[in-house]
C-alpha cells in the first residue's frame with residue numbers, strides 16, 4: 675500500500691506524515707515550515723494592529739502640512 679502523501683501548507687512540498695507525534699508537523703512538512711508559518715502569522719498580526727494604512731499616512735501628512743501653513 676502506498677504511503678499517503680500530504681502537501682505542506684507553507685511550501686507545498688509533498689511529504690509523508692510521521693507516525694511519531696514529535697516529528698509530525700501536519701499540515702506542514704517540517705518543523706521549519708510550521709515555525710515559519712507561525713512567525714509570519716504573528717508578524718501579520720503585529721503589522722495590522724500597529725501600522726497605519728497608506729490612506730491614514732496620507733491623511734496624517736496632510737494634517738501636518740496644514741498645521742505648518744496655519745502657523
Ligand SMILES: [Zn+2]
Pocket residue numbers: 682683684685686687702703704707
Ligand atoms: Zn514545507
